[in-house]
Amino acid sequence: MQATFNKLPPFICVAVARIGTQRMSLPEVSAESGISLRKVERIAQMLSWDSVKYRDVCSFAKACGVDLVCQSETRKYLARQRTLKNVLSHLTSRQLERFNELCEEFTTLHEQGRDEALPASP
8 A cells, every 4th residue: 555655656646735726834734634733744744654653654645635546636636737838837936846756756865766756846
């Protein structure tokens, strides 16, 4: 199950978290998930779910609107975002820059033999 979850790591979940068309803030993810803000901030920077307790994985992903078991909707959303010129437009430029850095780290890890990597960052 962990390998499946890791195909949509925490940093991607938080990047796609929205309320309507607005990006969900980390305090909003914290309130929705019932996880402390400090823990949400740490999880949001992670490249995998490996060190996150299962109940926190479930709460965090649900708060972000991501189904880690049936990932098709989130993957379709990411694929649509990649085809648009205004990729993940709800992110600020700083957030998008950090997202791209994490995508590069994630891809590097998977190229070194870990699980199947996601397509290249937008």
